[in-house]
Amino acid sequence: MEYRGSDADMDQPTFSDVLDVCHEMRAELNCDFAAIAIQDDIGTDIKWPYASGNRNEKYKRITVRYGKGIAGKVISTGRPMMISDLSNDKSSMVLEHPIMLAEQLLSAYSVPLLINGTAKGALLAGNRSSHLFTENEQNSIAKYVHKLEIMFNSNHSL
Amino acid sequence: MEGIPVTKSISSYIIQSQDEELKRIALELHEGVGQTLYSLYTGLQYIEMGIEQPGMKAYLQEMQQTMERTIKEIQMLSVELHPPTLSLGLVSAIKSYVRLYTSTYGIVVSVESIGEEKILPDQNKIAVFRVCQEALINIAKYADIDSASIQLDWREEEIKVVIVDHGQGFNVKKVLKENLSSGLGAMQERMLLAGGTCDIASTQGKGTSILIDMPL
Numbered sequence: 001m002e003y004r005g006s007d008a009d010m011d012q013p014t015f016s017d018v019l020d021v022c023h024e025m026r027a028e029l030n031c032d033f034a035a036i037a038i039q040d041d042i043g044t045d046i047k048w049p050y051a052s053g054n055r056n057e058k059y060k061r062i063t064v065r066y067g068k069g070i071a072g073k074v075i076s077t078g079r080p081m082m083i084s085d086l087s088n089d090k091s092s093m094v095l096e097h098p099i100m101l102a103e104q105l106l107s108a109y110s111v112p113l114l115i116n117g118t119a120k121g122a123l124l125a126g127n128r129s130s131h132l133f134t135e136n137e138q139n140s141i142a143k144y145v146h147k148l149e150i151m152f153n154s155n156h157s158l
Numbered sequence: 159m160e161g162i163p164v165t166k167s168i169s170s171y172i173i174q175s176q177d178e179e180l181k182r183i184a185l186e187l188h189e190g191v192g193q194t195l196y197s198l199y200t201g202l203q204y205i206e207m208g209i210e211q212p213g214m215k216a217y218l219q220e221m222q223q224t225m226e227r228t229i230k231e232i233q234m235l236s237v238e239l240h241p242p243t244l245s246l247g248l249v250s251a252i253k254s255y256v257r258l259y260t261s262t263y264g265i266v267v268s269v270e271s272i273g274e275e276k277i278l279p280d281q282n283k284i285a286v287f288r289v290c291q292e293a294l295i296n297i298a299k300y301a302d303i304d305s306a307s308i309q310l311d312w313r314e315e316e317i318k319v320v321i322v323d324h325g326q327g328f329n330v331k332k333v334l335k336e337n338l339s340s341g342l343g344a345m346q347e348r349m350l351l352a353g354g355t356c357d358i359a360s361t362q363g364k365g366t367s368i369l370i371d372m373p374l
Contacts, residue, residue, distance in 0.1 A: 056264075058263065059264060065234065095299070101298060102263065
């Protein structure tokens, strides 16, 4: 799913261009984890190809179904989603969000990425402590979503 | 003392009834609801071929995609309720579940089967499978590790299953006493009711091993 640039196509974003956006957002928001989920072109499965601040490599193996997990819910509804304290309901809720479990996140805010007008991905900012994402932080994340949408929509390929 | 066997048989009966009910619902979802939805899906494809209006065609394609997703959801739900691979044997069912588990939680689990797989009564097969499932879920929830292993050792008169992770570990006595994880007690209870045993050993900072022993 990752976009691979070519010599003939220098203007299109490479994998590291997209990953840099995650690094940049994590630094600006001072959050523990930032990642991008992308829905497969074929089928409806959703994977996490880009991550910054990860504690392990589990994110690379995680695949969630459309409508499941934080990314699946954000993509299926086309709306942002915030979890401010997952520890409040650790027993059952935690299994619903594998990326949060894998990265030991207690709070996250995720926003859909629109590719050609359709929600095909999600940008996520997360913390390993409970946290209520403020309006300012939400606006900052929206700024990075906009940046990514321009990158992705300019090449129509992820 | 007379109450104990009665309680045990009632608990066994309840668990067996639940398993049978889950199997029935899983089958009904797969064979009934799933097949009906598939008929509707092919019907939509047929209707789409006869429509020329671009707007309606696009709408029908969207409906087909929704239907396709719903069929997949029904299939997954059915598998989660009662894995069809259980009918092919315990090793197949565990391997199949492990594939789903790795793609869900990102934890790689190696499965090794030693000796020739023997036929287990359905009730015991489901009990061992469910306990392995619970152990893996606990690893995903608490161990904070990216790999684990399951070894099934088929002996003449018993099967021994060892589930090992080198994760955070915990104080078993404390957890069982304070009922911090009712799942652990349920695992032991379930094996006892099926005629086997489930021993849990864990060291904080070093990991956990669960030994299931089931007579054949």
